[in-house]
């Protein structure tokens with residue numbers, strides 16, 4: 001593969017931009033690739049190599065790159081001349097549409113990134129309960145701030161006992177006492193959650209979790225687990241926060257809360273909410289939002305770019321087209337087909353592997369065991385994944401080298417492209433040395 005121009009750009013960039021990248025997640029050896037164009041399911045790098053994109057901005061670009069109808073619809077809502085700093089009718093129209101799709105939420109506030117939405121959720125939860133600390137799930141990523149960037153993809157040699165995991169920093173530079181104060185629970189283990197939350201009920205303000213752990217592939221919660229957490233949080237005066245950054249508009253149109261029939265107190269949305277534009281939302285119960293309602297509550301919720309008009313134009317256009325094009329049904333059908341066929345192919349090649357996913361998100365795990373939590377996912381076969389993904393990438397597919405990161409398709413991944421992906425999977429599975 002010719003990567004001369006990417007190398008040149010990297011050499012130029014690395015003295016100005018640390019590592020030549022603006023998010024460490026884009027790091028790649030020996031240097032990052034730089035892209036110049038996206039169209040449908042494909043992206044092109046600056047050396048004109050074409051890739052079939054199976055990451056799609058971590059699932060954000062749900063219609064596909066450069067979708068003409070979406071671009072045009074978005075323009076209609078961008079006609080006020082106002083960019084940011086003021087409320088407009090669009091701000092209200094977008095909120096109304098959002099609440100008509102996410103029916104379990106009573107109110108919504110817009111912000112920019114998922115990290116900000118989770119920071120707001122923590123401030124609100126502390127204000128609402130009068131308590132200070134946060135509980136998270138082992139292995140989860142809910143943003144990069146001190147209270148929640150804890151035991152995210154932790155090193156299992158340091159993680160301690162499964163039923164009472166240690167609180168490990170997800171990065172250097174986090175506030176040590178906040179990291180230590182964060183309580184870590186194993187996923188899908190109600191008994192451990194009940195014990196740990198009850199023991200720490202005097203200090204835990206919020207429990208934040210992804211109802212399907214997509215940031216470590218694709219691990220759904222058991223319904224009874226979520227129901228159990230719901231009643232525990234009610235009993236112990238803990239705000240239950242769902243991180244729906246990845247499940248929103250994908251697991252079901254109204255998110256995992258609609259799919260499982262379990263309503264959180266607050267939920268964060270982002271990514272697919274605006275087809276890749278910068279927008280996140282915090283949605284939930286009106287009584288909890290009273291904490292930030294001027295005249296009613298003392299909690300701050302501010303931001304120059306909150307409710308940014310370009311992102312809201314994108315979001316309203318996205319939500320309208322999402323319904324008109326029956327996006328969820330189509331993505332669900334294609335994902336199920338990929339999963340079923342992959343299962344048959346793995347069997348044909350005698351490879352212990354399975355694909356898990358829904359609504360366009362998916363991941364391959366190289367194991368024949370059931371996966372219920374981070375530790376079980378981390379125990380899947382890294383080497384088989386590396387062999388598979390190397391062969392898959394060599395066919396011109398943009399995919400994740402990390403054996404625990406998720407993948408996504410968009411509406412632009414047509415039935416023909418899905419069949420192409422299956423052919424690549426067949427050949428890549430066949431190339432694994434067991």
Ligand SMILES: Cc1ncc(COP(=O)(O)O)c(C=O)c1O
Nearest residue numbers: 113114115141142143243245246
């Ligand atoms: C589940 C989940 N929560 C929170 C975040 C943080 O969102 P952002 O990158 O917009 O800050 C992400 C981002 O990858 C995520 O996947």
